[in-house]
Amino acid sequence: MSQENKKERKGISRRDMIAGLVSIPVLGAIGYGLYLQNKDKINRTSGLLKNVKPIIPQGIPPLVDGSEIRIGIVGCGGRGEYLMKALGFVHPAKNDEWTERSKTDKYWLEYLTEYLGQENMNVKVTAICDIFEKNAKRAIATGANIFRNGINGKMDALPERFLTYKELVASPDVDAIIIATPDHLHVPVVLEAAKHGKHVYCEKPLSWTVEETFEVRKVVKDTGIIFQLGHQGRQTESYQVARSLIQQDVIGKISLIEVCTNRNDPNGAWVYDIDPEANENTIDWKQFIGPAPWHDFSLERFFRWRCWWDYSTGLSGDLFTHEFDAINQILDLGIPHSAMASGGIYFYKDGRTVPDVLNMAFEYPKRDLTLLYSATLSSEKNRGKAIMGHDAWLELDETLTVNLDPRSTRYKAEIESGILEPHKPIFSYVPGQDKIDAITTPTEKYFAGRGLLFTYRDGKAVDTTHLHLREWLNCIRLNDGTQPSCDIDQSFEEAITAHMGTISYHEGRRVNWDDVNEVIY
Amino acid sequence: MAPNSLKTDKFGLQISAQIMEYSKSEVLALVLLRMAIGWHFFYEGMVKVLNPLWTSKAYLMDSGGFLKEFFIWLAQNSTLQSAADVLNAWGLTLIGFSLIIGLFSRYAALAGMALLGLYYLSHPAFPGIEYLFPSDGSYFIINKTLVELFALYVIFTFPTDHLIGLERFWKKNLKQ
Numbered sequence: 001m002s003q004e005n006k007k008e009r010k011g012i013s014r015r016d017m018i019a020g021l022v023s024i025p026v027l028g029a030i031g032y033g034l035y036l037q038n039k040d041k042i043n044r045t046s047g048l049l050k051n052v053k054p055i056i057p058q059g060i061p062p063l064v065d066g067s068e069i070r071i072g073i074v075g076c077g078g079r080g081e082y083l084m085k086a087l088g089f090v091h092p093a094k095n096d097e098w099t100e101r102s103k104t105d106k107y108w109l110e111y112l113t114e115y116l117g118q119e120n121m122n123v124k125v126t127a128i129c130d131i132f133e134k135n136a137k138r139a140i141a142t143g144a145n146i147f148r149n150g151i152n153g154k155m156d157a158l159p160e161r162f163l164t165y166k167e168l169v170a171s172p173d174v175d176a177i178i179i180a181t182p183d184h185l186h187v188p189v190v191l192e193a194a195k196h197g198k199h200v201y202c203e204k205p206l207s208w209t210v211e212e213t214f215e216v217r218k219v220v221k222d223t224g225i226i227f228q229l230g231h232q233g234r235q236t237e238s239y240q241v242a243r244s245l246i247q248q249d250v251i252g253k254i255s256l257i258e259v260c261t262n263r264n265d266p267n268g269a270w271v272y273d274i275d276p277e278a279n280e281n282t283i284d285w286k287q288f289i290g291p292a293p294w295h296d297f298s299l300e301r302f303f304r305w306r307c308w309w310d311y312s313t314g315l316s317g318d319l320f321t322h323e324f325d326a327i328n329q330i331l332d333l334g335i336p337h338s339a340m341a342s343g344g345i346y347f348y349k350d351g352r353t354v355p356d357v358l359n360m361a362f363e364y365p366k367r368d369l370t371l372l373y374s375a376t377l378s379s380e381k382n383r384g385k386a387i388m389g390h391d392a393w394l395e396l397d398e399t400l401t402v403n404l405d406p407r408s409t410r411y412k413a414e415i416e417s418g419i420l421e422p423h424k425p426i427f428s429y430v431p432g433q434d435k436i437d438a439i440t441t442p443t444e445k446y447f448a449g450r451g452l453l454f455t456y457r458d459g460k461a462v463d464t465t466h467l468h469l470r471e472w473l474n475c476i477r478l479n480d481g482t483q484p485s486c487d488i489d490q491s492f493e494e495a496i497t498a499h500m501g502t503i504s505y506h507e508g509r510r511v512n513w514d515d516v517n518e519v520i521y
Numbered sequence: 522m523a524p525n526s527l528k529t530d531k532f533g534l535q536i537s538a539q540i541m542e543y544s545k546s547e548v549l550a551l552v553l554l555r556m557a558i559g560w561h562f563f564y565e566g567m568v569k570v571l572n573p574l575w576t577s578k579a580y581l582m583d584s585g586g587f588l589k590e591f592f593i594w595l596a597q598n599s600t601l602q603s604a605a606d607v608l609n610a611w612g613l614t615l616i617g618f619s620l621i622i623g624l625f626s627r628y629a630a631l632a633g634m635a636l637l638g639l640y641y642l643s644h645p646a647f648p649g650i651e652y653l654f655p656s657d658g659s660y661f662i663i664n665k666t667l668v669e670l671f672a673l674y675v676i677f678t679f680p681t682d683h684l685i686g687l688e689r690f691w692k693k694n695l696k697q
Contacts, residue, residue, distance in 0.1 A: 026560065034568065
């Protein structure tokens with residue numbers, strides 16, 4: 001030690017030592033806190049993640065090369081218009097409206113950007129059919145807007161308007177059909193299209209009656225067309241992740257699944273606006289009735305057709321099918337052994353015939369589980385999908401959360417030793433993330449399950465309907481027998497299950513399915 | 522409090538060079554504040570550093586206010602987001618450490634103010650903005666983040682490292 005250093009040392013008094021170092025013990029106290037906190041957490045996250053390898057969807061599947069596909073649209077109302085948007089076509093006035101709104105409103109800017117950023121799917125709308133004049137005219141202008149322009153922009157040739165779906169389907173300028181009619185007209189259009197060898201994308205549910213469900217399955221299979229049912233939930237990432245987790249037995253033996261519908265506004269209860277331009281001269285009423293029992297012209301029935309069994313499949317066909325298809329794609333449930341339903345028209349006493357409250361229990365004795373559906377159109381209390389296993393339960397929406405069951409057998413040792421906390425989420429998945437997260441902080445526990453409402457692929461918001469249509473178009477172009485995810489077999493299971501619930505509601509009895517002879521009894 | 526001398530520190534970086542003379546009670550108040558903020562920063566930072574799975578992504582995705590897009594963009598860019606996580610965790614830790622041991626704590630106070638400023642900008646307590654993560658109280662513009670930011674401004678303006686902290690030895694060395 002040099003002379004100088006010694007001098008410096010002398011300059012530091014005891015008082016200096018204390019004042020200079022008084023804060024050091026504080027670090028010790030914090031260190032102890034960290035030790036306690038960290039011991040807990042590292043224990044809690046290790047072990048579980050190691051053995052679970054979830055399948056996470058990777059990005060948007062590329063478009064398959066091929067020639068332009070010429071599309072005919074049957075049914076150009078609200079849903080038809082939405083499907084055209086998902087294909088890349090919006091009415092030029094709508095384009096202008098969104099552009100105008102996006103100047104001041106970020107939501108619309110995002111909406112417009114998402115739409116304009118949608119990949120061109122190399123399709124053309126060559127034909128449209130709607131029995132309401134106004135919808136038909138709008139659809140013609142929409143289909144011509146191939147360059148995604150406003151009113152004064154460049155348009156392509158106008159799609160041809162057909163007055164009946166039969167003429168449209170027979171047109172040599174149409175390769176594939178999109179169906180967005182009321183439920184009672186789905187199958188007649190699919191049958192006609194299949195007979196002409198035209199591929200079909202049909203809105204859900206598949207069918208309106210049990211008999212036609214068998215017929216449509218046979219005809220679609222015999223003709224070999226590419227068929228996709230419009231359950232765009234097939235493209236929801238969290239369902240695909242849930243499937244892989246369950247296959248790895250993360251939640252144990254499943255005994256009960258609960259799915260729900262909770263809406264509480266007139267629109268959600270199918271009380272849609274009646275267009276002032278609509279009347280007997282602008283609507284082809286006879287075609288609307290189709291296979292349904294005759295009823296005199298009614299604007300209410302035309303616009304709010306979902307409220308009458310004459311055209312609709314009620315809560316079971318309209319909304320339960322979304323839930324069923326989600327669960328069916330995760331668990332391959334298939335058609336249940338039996339169905340029991342009850343409910344009534346308890347809130348919307350507006351002359352409708354379909355119930356606004358419906359509860360259904362579907363039994364799967366071969367799988368040792370019950371699928372429960374509970375719906376109301378007059379409460380928005382959020383009840384997500386819950387898949388209840390002996391070791392954990394899985395809550396599912398856009399996001400996915402796995403909650404540990406305190407009485408789990410599989411995780412008993414971990415719970416007893418304090419490694420796992422019962423009742424708390426152990427995994428969460430948020431769309432767009434490339435991994436399943438172990439939940440480790442209170443903030444994460446809070447965010448888990450609430451979700452950040454984005455539907456992502458590659459971190460970009462993507463419309464699931466666009467992805468669902470893309471899958472259908474890809475199968476058409478592949479032309480090697482590949483069927484889309486919601487093919488006719490999946491659709492058949494969806495429709496029969498929904499019909500069993502509806503029959504049980506009507507007849508007030510347990511309805512069974514004979515899976516050998518394929519009979520509802 | 523009264524300045525007894527005016528000089529810049531050895532790095533020439535110090536913005537205000539007034540070395541204050543405090544009463545005992547003033548020293549106690551200032552050091553308690555410095556330690557408390559240091560404790561908070563250091564613990565928050567270490568918890569993140571020690572947790573390999575920690576990420577700010579969900580917090581950033583939940584951003585609001587006029588810089589919302591920027592923070593969401595940051596959260597969605599995986600490279601920038603990882604960088605933000607590392608800088609945040611180690612930033613908090615080092616700032617906290619500096620405030621506790623009493624060395625360079627004026628710089629730490631500035632850096633801490635910058636970090637808190639970013640937190641505030643991503644989750645400003647403006648009326649009409651709702652966050653998924655609920656706030657722990659009722660705030661209008663001023664929230665605890667902003668109060669802590671202003672508290673760090675006090676730490677910056679009234680340094681105490683030379684009285685209670687490792688800087689005391691440093692100062693002694695310089696005097697020798």
